[in-house]
Amino acid sequence: MTDRVLTKTEPSGAATASEGPTSQQAELELVGIAKKFETKRTSTLALTGIDLAIGRREFVSVIGRSGCGKTTLLRTLAGLVSPSEGEVRVQGRGLWRGNSRDPEVMHKFGVIFQDANLFPWYTVEENIALPLRMRGEDKRSRLHRAHELAELVGLTGFERSYPRELSGGMRQRTAIARALSYRPEILLMDEPFGALDALTRERMNLEVQSIATTTEATVVFVTHDITEAVFLADRVVLLSPRPGRIKSITDIALQRPRELDLQTTPQFQDIVRTLRHQLYEDEA
Amino acid sequence: MEREKWMKLLPWISTPILLALVIGGWDLAITAFGVSPYVLPRPGTVAETLSEMVVEADTWEHIQATVVETVVGFVIALVLGIAMGVTLGKIRWLEVAVRPLIVASQVIPKVALIPLFVIWFGFGITSKVIMALLLAFFPIMLNVLLGVRSVDPGHQDVMRSLDAGRWQTLRHLELKSTLPYVFAGMEVGIVFALIGAIVGEYLGGSQGLGFLVVETLNALDGPRLFGVIILLAFLGSLMFFAINGLKRIFIPWHESVISAQ
Numbered sequence: 001m002t003d004r005v006l007t008k009t010e011p012s013g014a015a016t017a018s019e020g021p022t023s024q025q026a027e028l029e030l031v032g033i034a035k036k037f038e039t040k041r042t043s044t045l046a047l048t049g050i051d052l053a054i055g056r057r058e059f060v061s062v063i064g065r066s067g068c069g070k071t072t073l074l075r076t077l078a079g080l081v082s083p084s085e086g087e088v089r090v091q092g093r094g095l096w097r098g099n100s101r102d103p104e105v106m107h108k109f110g111v112i113f114q115d116a117n118l119f120p121w122y123t124v125e126e127n128i129a130l131p132l133r134m135r136g137e138d139k140r141s142r143l144h145r146a147h148e149l150a151e152l153v154g155l156t157g158f159e160r161s162y163p164r165e166l167s168g169g170m171r172q173r174t175a176i177a178r179a180l181s182y183r184p185e186i187l188l189m190d191e192p193f194g195a196l197d198a199l200t201r202e203r204m205n206l207e208v209q210s211i212a213t214t215t216e217a218t219v220v221f222v223t224h225d226i227t228e229a230v231f232l233a234d235r236v237v238l239l240s241p242r243p244g245r246i247k248s249i250t251d252i253a254l255q256r257p258r259e260l261d262l263q264t265t266p267q268f269q270d271i272v273r274t275l276r277h278q279l280y281e282d283e284a
Numbered sequence: 285m286e287r288e289k290w291m292k293l294l295p296w297i298s299t300p301i302l303l304a305l306v307i308g309g310w311d312l313a314i315t316a317f318g319v320s321p322y323v324l325p326r327p328g329t330v331a332e333t334l335s336e337m338v339v340e341a342d343t344w345e346h347i348q349a350t351v352v353e354t355v356v357g358f359v360i361a362l363v364l365g366i367a368m369g370v371t372l373g374k375i376r377w378l379e380v381a382v383r384p385l386i387v388a389s390q391v392i393p394k395v396a397l398i399p400l401f402v403i404w405f406g407f408g409i410t411s412k413v414i415m416a417l418l419l420a421f422f423p424i425m426l427n428v429l430l431g432v433r434s435v436d437p438g439h440q441d442v443m444r445s446l447d448a449g450r451w452q453t454l455r456h457l458e459l460k461s462t463l464p465y466v467f468a469g470m471e472v473g474i475v476f477a478l479i480g481a482i483v484g485e486y487l488g489g490s491q492g493l494g495f496l497v498v499e500t501l502n503a504l505d506g507p508r509l510f511g512v513i514i515l516l517a518f519l520g521s522l523m524f525f526a527i528n529g530l531k532r533i534f535i536p537w538h539e540s541v542i543s544a545q
């Protein structure tokens with residue numbers, strides 16, 4: 001990790017393939033991805049010509065205006081949407097084999113959605129332990145793990161609560177704990193804090209940073225909030241809309257661990273300003 | 285918190301009061317307007333008759349007959365309704381193919397079919413069970429169908445992202461999320477089954493509370509007729525609350541259970 005405070009911004013239009021910082025082999029690769037949605041009335045080209053390589057333990061934020069294809073990009077990465085063109089590779093292995101997904105690759109992913117999507121019929125600990133249960137882990141060890149994770153995300157004392165008894169932030173913490181339960185190497189998050197208030201959101205951002213550090217996971221984090229994206233990321237990928245393509249990739253070489261006060265420093269604000277200008281260029 | 289406690293207690297206080305008001309009004313109306321006891325017996329008389337009826341072995345045999353018809357019809361309707369609801373919910377083209385038939389059978393007043401059942405199956409228990417089954421089947425089947433279709437897409441995404449198999453998705457998601465719909469169908473279904481059994485008894489046979497209604501009517505025995513009706517009301521409530529109790533055991537997490545607490 002870089003110790004210097006340094007930023008490097010590739011100018012807009014740099015839709016060229018970008019190499020991960022440590023790249024002998026990329027952890028996660030999108031090669032020539034395009035996605036077209038065909039419905040009865042319309043056909044939408046949601047993504048086109050996406051080339052991106054993400055290094056091991058790298059934290060990449062994806063930003064862009066509403067409808068530019070961020071969710072589609074993340075769902076394509078997660079194997080929830082099959083690309084119309086191109087390939088998703090994880091540690092050199094293709095995610096798709098014909099119409100089915102490589103289960104070994106799928107197990108490397110932990111996906112966190114905008115909605116917590118907890119199962120209301122299970123308690124917090126049961127929700128967290130569900131992936132382990134499906135992998136056949138015995139009750140004692142999976143509950144032990146669930147309690148460990150509940151502590152990590154600050155839910156101690158609520159293990160036996162039902163999701164409906166939790167606040168929005170607590171639900172999202174539970175969803176994060178659930179995704180972490182089976183120790184995925186890659187975390188894929190789609191606006192996980194979009195529904196939270198600003199204060200809770202900042203706290204959650206600090207937690208995501210420390211989770212990413214302690215779990216040594218590679219993270220792809222989709223958001224529409226530039227500050228959040230810059231604060232968390234090693235690199236910020238900016239998508240431009242219709243069809244969604246990579247407009248720029250910005251290295252954020254700010255020291256870690258990052259404190260909230262960082263957001264008021266000139267360096268930080270410079271990056272945010274530049275990105276905001278790029279975002280608004282599409283308006284015209 | 286105070287308010288919530290009060291709201292919980294309220295039905296226990298209001299129900300006796302309302303009941304007393306209705307019975308008081310009923311009694312008052314009779315004395316005030318001089319209604320004939322053949323048209324409307326006095327509550328006291330009804331209570332007396334009822335207390336006589338509940339110690340007669342005969343009454344219990346009739347109750348038993350109605351309960352058996354209702355429960356057998358209901359259980360068969362439950363099994364068929366779930367099987368059919370799941371099948372139609374899962375196989376889209378099949379549902380589209382039989383949809384007109386379902387709508388048509390919803391519109392037909394099924395009670396009108398009883399004479400047919402009597403011709404086919406006689407005056408015994410079978411025609412009543414079939415009537416109970418038929419009335420209970422549709423609300424159960426339609427609710428299950430709706431439930432199967434209403435699995436949250438976000439939940440499905442979670443299962444897909446966890447690479448869950450068919451069986452795991454069924455067990456942890458689809459069954460659990462359909463269960464509240466099954467119970468909603470059952471709550472309507474049990475009451476419909478009772479109605480079916482009673483209407484079946486009206487039109488033929490020599491057993492059951494429905495038969496007792498017709499018999500007391502023919503004898504112009506007002507107090508007994510009222511007694512039977514009250515027994516029926518009790519029976520219906522008992523069955524409904526039995527299902528409701530099962531619901532509390534099986535889906536304690538569901539809104540319909542929580543908000544009723």
Ligand SMILES: Nc1ncnc2c1ncn2[C@@H]1O[C@H](COP(=O)(O)OP(=O)(O)OP(=O)(O)O)[C@@H](O)[C@H]1O
Nearest residue numbers: 037039044046065066067068069070071072073224
């Ligand atoms: N399942 C789908 N079927 C048809 N079109 C779709 C589907 N999913 C997304 N799209 C279209 O693809 C485009 C990109 O959608 P996407 O959800 O990826 O945007 P987004 O960047 O995540 O937006 P937001 O910030 O509002 O979440 C949109 O034009 C959308 O209408």
Ligand SMILES: [Mg+2]
Nearest residue numbers: 070071072191
């Ligand atoms: Mg989105």
